[in-house]
Amino acid sequence: METPNRALLETEKLGKRFGNHWAVRDIDLAVRSGRTVGIVGPNGAGKTTLLAALLGLIEPSAGKLHHHTGEGTRPSFGAVLDQDGLINSVSGRRNLDQWAGMLGGVTSNEVDECLDAVGMRQAARKRVGTYSLGMRRRLCLARALLGDPEVLVLDEPGNGLDPAGIIRLKELIGERARAGTGVIFSSHSIADVDEMSDEIVYISGGEVVTRWPEDSPRWWRLRFAAEDEDAEATRHAAATVLKEHDWTHRIDPYIGVLAEQSAPLHELLALLSRAELPLGNVEDLGRDIEQPFRGLDSW
Numbered sequence: 001m002e003t004p005n006r007a008l009l010e011t012e013k014l015g016k017r018f019g020n021h022w023a024v025r026d027i028d029l030a031v032r033s034g035r036t037v038g039i040v041g042p043n044g045a046g047k048t049t050l051l052a053a054l055l056g057l058i059e060p061s062a063g064k065l066h067h068h069t070g071e072g073t074r075p076s077f078g079a080v081l082d083q084d085g086l087i088n089s090v091s092g093r094r095n096l097d098q099w100a101g102m103l104g105g106v107t108s109n110e111v112d113e114c115l116d117a118v119g120m121r122q123a124a125r126k127r128v129g130t131y132s133l134g135m136r137r138r139l140c141l142a143r144a145l146l147g148d149p150e151v152l153v154l155d156e157p158g159n160g161l162d163p164a165g166i167i168r169l170k171e172l173i174g175e176r177a178r179a180g181t182g183v184i185f186s187s188h189s190i191a192d193v194d195e196m197s198d199e200i201v202y203i204s205g206g207e208v209v210t211r212w213p214e215d216s217p218r219w220w221r222l223r224f225a226a227e228d229e230d231a232e233a234t235r236h237a238a239a240t241v242l243k244e245h246d247w248t249h250r251i252d253p254y255i256g257v258l259a260e261q262s263a264p265l266h267e268l269l270a271l272l273s274r275a276e277l278p279l280g281n282v283e284d285l286g287r288d289i290e291q292p293f294r295g296l297d298s299w
């Protein structure tokens with residue numbers, strides 16, 4: 001069993017320049033065993049370039065990349081990338097068999113298990129050239145899992161997946177992380193990134209702008225058990241109480257409260273109860289990842 005939280009990959013001021021343009025710059029991050037890092041950022045932020053550099057597919061122009069993998073028999077990496085490298089003229093199964101052959105030590109049963117894990121056992125008999133985008137993605141995910149790699153590097157792995165596929169992807173990432181795999185992935189789905197990641201890294205213009213560690217403040221949505229005509233007045237009364245006690249909040253149209261995990265939720269609930277505000281339910285909205293994207297219009 002892998003030592004939990006061991007650094008498997010580390011970057012120090014990692015940078016990549018294409019001509020005069022720095023696609024990524026000064027990136028410091030670590031991928032650790034049993035932990036999941038989610039990368040978010042606008043189009044062209046440098047996510048794909050960063051992940052390709054981590055895999056050694058592109059040579060960094062600056063900084064350092066340390067790999068602490070490859071000590072056992074497991075492959076260092078499994079990856080899902082946009083350029084999937086699948087061979088269209090043969091079956092999905094054949095693609096995976098060839099990959100397994102290159103890795104060495106992966107049995108036919110293990111190939112079956114990886115295909116089962118992504119729901120592609122039957123479809124793997126068909127030629128890859130006939131696959132939909134989502135089927136290709138699933139096959140790539142199965143390929144990434146072959147040999148139980150130490151690190152999974154996944155560039156927008158949910159692209160093209162149907163809802164069942166997304167659910168399965170989340171389960172797989174969770175299962176692998178719990179078994180000790182280090183995971184780093186990019187996604188444009190903020191809710192998925194929040195759900196799947198221990199640490200979230202927001203990059204823009206090639207640089208790390210913000211990070212949300214696991215214990216970041218979270219938004220909580222409060223719904224009050226007030227009749228419709230009283231609902232707005234209740235929300236405003238709650239906002240007044242929250243303001244008086246310095247709780248960061250917004251009305252959206254429900255009351256949202258940003259609470260540090262270290263500030264127990266029961267304090268907030270007690271405060272509202274003392275003010276005799278009829279709280280209906282409290283919903284966890286996760287970390288405030290949308291914040292840097294608000295007002296950012298790249299169109």
Ligand SMILES: Nc1ncnc2c1ncn2[C@@H]1O[C@H](COP(=O)(O)OP(=O)(O)OP(=O)(O)O)[C@@H](O)[C@H]1O
Nearest residue numbers: 018022023024041042043044045046047048049050
């Ligand atoms: N091979 C290349 N040659 C020149 N410029 C490149 C190359 N690859 C990427 N870039 C540039 O580097 C920057 C980062 O691109 P990258 O694909 O890493 O962004 P991204 O965050 O993955 O974007 P998206 O969310 O749109 O997939 C962009 O300005 C892009 O044009």
